Amino acid sequence: MSTDTSTNETIGEINKYDFRTESKAVFKARKGLDAQIVEQISEMKNEPAWMREFRLKSLEIFHSKPMPKWGGSIDVDFQDIFYYLKPTDKQGRTWEDVPQEIKDTFDKLGIPEAEKKFLAGVKAQFESEVVYGSLKEDLVQQGVIFTDTDTAVREHPDLLREYFGTIIPPNDNKFAALNSAVWSGGSFIYVPKGVKIDFPLQAYFRINAENMGQFERTLIIVDEGASIHYVEGCTAPMYSSESLHSAVVEIICKRGSRCRYTTIQNWANNIYNLVTKRAVAYADATMEWVDGNLGSKLTMKYPAVYMLEPGARGEILSIAFASAGQHQDAGAKLVHAAPHTTGQIISKSISKNGGRASYRGLVRVEKDARKSKSNVVCDALILDSKSQSDTYPYIEILDQDVSIGHEASVSRIGEEQLFYLMSRGLSEAEASTMIVNGFIEPLVKELPMEYAVEMNRLIQLQMEGSVG
Amino acid sequence: MSHILRIENLHVSVNDKPILRGVNLVIKFGETHALMGPNGSGKSTLGLAIAGHPNYQITEGSIWLDDVNLTELEADERSRAGIFMAFQRPVAIPGVKMADFLRHAATNVRRPDRKEGEDLIAMREFRKELKGKMEQLKMDPEFARRYVNDGFSGGEMKRAEILTMAMLSPKFSILDETDSGLDADAVRLASASIAEIGRDKMGLLIITHHDKLLEHNPPQFTHVMLGGRIVETGGAELARQLHDHGYDRIRKAYPDAEAANQQMLAKEEPLAV
Ligand SMILES: Nc1ncnc2c1ncn2[C@@H]1O[C@H](COP(=O)(O)OP(=O)(O)OP(=O)(O)O)[C@@H](O)[C@H]1O
Ligand SMILES: [Mg+2]
Numbered sequence: 001m002s003t004d005t006s007t008n009e010t011i012g013e014i015n016k017y018d019f020r021t022e023s024k025a026v027f028k029a030r031k032g033l034d035a036q037i038v039e040q041i042s043e044m045k046n047e048p049a050w051m052r053e054f055r056l057k058s059l060e061i062f063h064s065k066p067m068p069k070w071g072g073s074i075d076v077d078f079q080d081i082f083y084y085l086k087p088t089d090k091q092g093r094t095w096e097d098v099p100q101e102i103k104d105t106f107d108k109l110g111i112p113e114a115e116k117k118f119l120a121g122v123k124a125q126f127e128s129e130v131v132y133g134s135l136k137e138d139l140v141q142q143g144v145i146f147t148d149t150d151t152a153v154r155e156h157p158d159l160l161r162e163y164f165g166t167i168i169p170p171n172d173n174k175f176a177a178l179n180s181a182v183w184s185g186g187s188f189i190y191v192p193k194g195v196k197i198d199f200p201l202q203a204y205f206r207i208n209a210e211n212m213g214q215f216e217r218t219l220i221i222v223d224e225g226a227s228i229h230y231v232e233g234c235t236a237p238m239y240s241s242e243s244l245h246s247a248v249v250e251i252i253c254k255r256g257s258r259c260r261y262t263t264i265q266n267w268a269n270n271i272y273n274l275v276t277k278r279a280v281a282y283a284d285a286t287m288e289w290v291d292g293n294l295g296s297k298l299t300m301k302y303p304a305v306y307m308l309e310p311g312a313r314g315e316i317l318s319i320a321f322a323s324a325g326q327h328q329d330a331g332a333k334l335v336h337a338a339p340h341t342t343g344q345i346i347s348k349s350i351s352k353n354g355g356r357a358s359y360r361g362l363v364r365v366e367k368d369a370r371k372s373k374s375n376v377v378c379d380a381l382i383l384d385s386k387s388q389s390d391t392y393p394y395i396e397i398l399d400q401d402v403s404i405g406h407e408a409s410v411s412r413i414g415e416e417q418l419f420y421l422m423s424r425g426l427s428e429a430e431a432s433t434m435i436v437n438g439f440i441e442p443l444v445k446e447l448p449m450e451y452a453v454e455m456n457r458l459i460q461l462q463m464e465g466s467v468g
Numbered sequence: 469m470s471h472i473l474r475i476e477n478l479h480v481s482v483n484d485k486p487i488l489r490g491v492n493l494v495i496k497f498g499e500t501h502a503l504m505g506p507n508g509s510g511k512s513t514l515g516l517a518i519a520g521h522p523n524y525q526i527t528e529g530s531i532w533l534d535d536v537n538l539t540e541l542e543a544d545e546r547s548r549a550g551i552f553m554a555f556q557r558p559v560a561i562p563g564v565k566m567a568d569f570l571r572h573a574a575t576n577v578r579r580p581d582r583k584e585g586e587d588l589i590a591m592r593e594f595r596k597e598l599k600g601k602m603e604q605l606k607m608d609p610e611f612a613r614r615y616v617n618d619g620f621s622g623g624e625m626k627r628a629e630i631l632t633m634a635m636l637s638p639k640f641s642i643l644d645e646t647d648s649g650l651d652a653d654a655v656r657l658a659s660a661s662i663a664e665i666g667r668d669k670m671g672l673l674i675i676t677h678h679d680k681l682l683e684h685n686p687p688q689f690t691h692v693m694l695g696g697r698i699v700e701t702g703g704a705e706l707a708r709q710l711h712d713h714g715y716d717r718i719r720k721a722y723p724d725a726e727a728a729n730q731q732m733l734a735k736e737e738p739l740a741v
Binding site: 414415416417419420421422423424425426427428429430431434435437438439440441442460464 | 519520521522523542543544546547548552553555558559560561562563564568569572573574575576577584585615616632636
């Protein structure tokens with residue numbers, strides 16, 4: 001990780017590339033993690049007392065919890081990290097200051113100009129500001145709240161406090177505790193009763209440099225009968241000054257509501273990406289996670305749906321691509337806590353060039369969750385003999401009257417498939433890419449069009465080995 | 469156009485087991501050749517060796533397309549050079565739509581020097597062409613959206629191979645039992661399609677056990693393979709004779725080749741289930 005303290009003026013996400021900015025002195029907490037730092041963060045943000053207490057208590061929990069013994073091996077010096085960097089002010093860098101290397105990658109990915117600038121942290125003259133402006137107005141009229149979580153603490157204190165930390169309490173796991181202590185940024189969304197947002201709401205429309213921070217915290221409340229599709233992240237490689245990214249995402253789907261949360265993340269190779277994502281679904285509500293993970297040194301991420309009342313549905317689709325030096329420990333968790341609940345997990349992983357992709361999933365059916373159904377399908381594709389794939393499916397069933405299905409397959413790119421495509425003029429590389437794209441097609445077709453296109457292109461770049 | 473496919477003294481082994489033992493064959497552009505012979509005599513092996521399957525090692529001899537030595541090329545380069553084989557058992561590629569697959573294939577074959585990542589044939593133009601070809605072959609347009617050979621019936625697979633041939637317009641096509649697994653109507657349709665697309669427009673090597681395909685595509689030459697060699701060559705009447713009377717005469721006339729054929733069959737490893 002970068003420990004170069006001379007890059008003071010830079011924004012957290014990208015100072016690996018040592019952007020020069022002309023910002024005035026901005027606040028930056030010193031390295032390390034202790035009560036003083038946490039208090040400083042809270043003070044900087046001008047937070048109410050309850051949030052400061054929440055942070056401090058979370059810090060204690062973090063210290064008291066051991067590192068997880070499963071998943072991948074995590075080698076992070078928690079004292080060698082900046083936990084808070086206040087973003088530079090308005091006059092920040094311009095597009096011209098963004099290094100060519102990053103621009104090239106964006107071009108390769110064919111990312112829309114607006115998104116590129118956002119990703120590069122260029123805040124000035126952000127084109128989609130206008131787009132977002134009118135969009136926002138429309139949403140506001142319907143009572144939708146779409147803001148960053150810091151702002152929500154100030155502007156929607158009661159609503160936020162009612163739900164914040166209730167789905168993933170700080171003591172859930174060590175990294176949830178860490179996030180709870182030092183969180184910054186993330187999205188806060190409230191969709192009122194019966195409001196159906198009929199276009200995907202994209203995080204990058206919300207121009208806020210804190211959005212893509214190290215420890216973002218997202219909270220989404222979908223009220224009764226409402227629906228939303230939230231798309232977060234992006235397919236461009238995300239550069240981070242620090243080696244640790246640890247986010248928390250909490251979602252509440254009330255009766256009859258529907259939420260789909262789509263993430264595609266492509267991290268630089270030095271990142272530990274340890275994310276806790278969990279949703280609760282009440283009666284007849286549907287929660288869907290669509291989760292794509294590429295890059296990083298280690299990703300541990302298991303989006304969860306707790307189905308709390310009859311008729312609730314949980315669906316999790318996950319794709320992981322592990323290349324050289326990468327370990328994707330990704331999966332899903334479904335908890336059937338009420339009768340007549342339905343769950344589905346589809347996981348696809350690809351490993352290449354010595355990468356390791358693991359599926360780790362839990363389906364738990366509580367006692368009395370009778371007539372519940374759950375189905376798990378996990379398929380792994382291994383591209384060469386150096387690479388590895390493993391599955392850790394856990395199933396806990398406490399009720400007899402349920403139906404649970406599990407299928408797993410591991411395949412290697414078949415010689416016969418390669419020959420078939422090559423005999424039709426495709427080069428070996430093109431043929432492998434086509435086979436891989438076919439393998440993840442069932443998931444990619446669930447993505448919004450532009451993300452599907454980017455996902456395919458990203459796979460192609462991964463296959464060429466030119467990204468990450 | 470004048471092109472020649474020339475196979476000279478071809479010896480091929482699979483897993484170090486010799487299968488072909490000196491095949492000689494010359495096919496000119498526009499000609500139709502039938503390749504017959506009992507099961508396990510090496511017909512598919514010849515086709516796969518020409519197409520460049522990596523498991524079929526050429527231990528001796530050569531394959532020339534005009535002045536290009538195909539044995540030095542990978543399967544994709546041979547395809548771009550103008551070789552096509554409709555397989556006896558096509559392979560499924562789940563998740564890949566026929567249309568996408570064909571667009572990549574057609575682009576590469578038409579622009580043999582294309583580098584990976586360069587543009588494909590324009591979508592609009594390609595769609596129009598594909599639609600036309602599918603109509604010609606009486607295929608449901610929906611077919612273009614299905615995944616390559618995935619869950620296809622036997623008949624659908626063979627028709628997909630013919631469609632691919634139509635889109636790639638190769639110089640030489642090897643059709644390996646493209647008439648098997650089809651019902652009577654489908655055989656007639658496939659035979660007529662092959663005649664329409666391939667006859668006189670490329671060199672055809674038709675491997676078959678039936679007569680319908682050859683009725684529609686009367687061969688100028690019929691070759692009989694036994695024990696990994698072409699033991700006899702004749703005209704269209706030879707195909708008819710073999711079809712009517714079987715291979716007894718051939719087996720008796722060429723005892724060495726028959727012995728080799730029996731040996732190959734005997735040495736076959738039991739299939740792992
Ligand atoms: N990939 C392979 N692995 C092992 N043996 C093979 C392979 N391919 C061909 N052979 C063997 O080579 C011999 C010739 O097989 P080939 O498929 O060429 O025969 P064929 O003439 O096409 O027969 P058919 O009429 O049944 O299709 C057989 O003994 C077969 O088992
Ligand atoms: Mg055969």
